[in-house]
Amino acid sequence: GQNIDQPTEMTATEGAIVQINCTYQTSGFNGLFWYQQHAGEAPTFLSYNVLDGLEEKGRFSSFLSRSKGYSYLLLKELQMKDSASYLCAVRDSNYQLIWGAGTKLIIKP
């Protein structure tokens, strides 16, 4: 079956750096997405990786290793507004998105 694994919850301190991991087993691979979802709100797109390596976008970076079935989202200079759930999703060979359950990130002052 297809599976996306992420930690359920993480805690970090304001101003620090946090890495959220995502491992996947899917039937085919056509890209990996990270979304941010604040409580009670819609998911919003953060990043997309289709080739191995690091994609940087401001305070957020996303890394992909296709051979390892592994990605991480790196958040730097954490702010209180970064408290949210972070969803990892993989597009499979049928171009459907397979979603992880999300990682709830709690930022403490």
Place this chain on the structure above:
Amino acid sequence: DVKVTQSSRYLVKRTGEKVFLECVQDMDHENMFWYRQDPGLGLRLIYFSYDVKMKEKGDIPEGYSVSREKKERFSLILESASTNQTSMYLCASSPDRVLEQYFGPGTRLTVT
């Protein structure tokens, strides 16, 4: 900015009622999707549509149907609501099968 709107943020219905959830996007996107989101689970695809009047079953279509009469509107129908359909329903659209999806604010449906 892409805007995806859903008809209700909160909805309470009784078991057996027919429920309509409406979704409208304003960016002329070809593709539209309906998901449900439950605690501890990833988003699960109910139905999707790649064109007007076209619909495809997702992973959990049982108990649901959809309608796409116009490009901008994609409706989810619960033919006879049941308590296990209590959930957050998210609509999304995308311009292309490869590109990212844009989500509406969600409808939290409670079936009593």
